[in-house]
Amino acid sequence: MTTVQTAKDVIEQTRAFHNRLVSFYKDLSYQVDEERVKLLLEYMSRHHKNLVKIMDDYGSGVSEHILETWFMYVRNECDLSPFFSADLGPDMTAQQVMQVAIELDKCLLETYEAMLQNDIPDDVSDVFQGLLDLEKREKIKMAKSALKIETL
Template identity: 70%
Template sequence: MTSQTARDVIDQTKAFHKKLGNFYQELSDKVERERVKILLEYMSRHHDNLAAIMDEYEESVSESILDTWFMYVHKECDLTPFFDANLGSDMTAQQVIKVAMELDQCLLETYEAMLQNEIPDNVSEVFQNMLEMEKQEKIALAKDALMIEDM
């Protein structure tokens, strides 16, 4: 069991998006294929934008909700696609998209797990909103990535 505040989870989500933004930018600097470079640069900006959105969202949530403590059984996100992916200078757009979808699924599963626990309704609403936002962003990312791949 893990104890955290809603603020902790939001901060971890922001850090996750920032880390992904940096990861994709570093990969973009290494790749040779122009489409893959464009895709990675887009994904870097996408995650930087999501981190900024989470900042704004956190500012809009009341302090009492952010400071609410709750316990949950935390299933660790499988970050092996993030760290162990065979993403080098010769990678394909399909490889990038696959890793991105696996990482986005990690966040969705985390929010869904939190919603399965008994948490106050006002906190549940925050995580439901975050889950819906991530679902929408995952769809948008997939669509945009496919458009870039088809260029």
């Protein structure tokens, strides 16, 4: 599907995506019985809440010229079937939580990578490269924290 939108639209959509995940993980944490899984879900909620704040700060630090840049890109729909078909409930495991998290993060990475495939001005490209790098760093940080929680 070809999409035409501004850089600001993409940043706001990413922020909204992280915000939805805050609630998603928090709600799941109330459903689970296993203490480590509960800790992991609470961590995931806080992690995405932090990313919402980072996106707020990031968006406010970008010039209006860049935010209002229009571009077209072909966006492949993310495969969110693991998100919807996972056995998410009181008996879920830490591995199931991490698998869902990995699939959701993959969608964001694919979006930023698709943006960078376009012929866009360098200053706009720098913004999306920065967001891609941020998401990659956060994915590594999340995986390390999840491993620590799982080994408690």
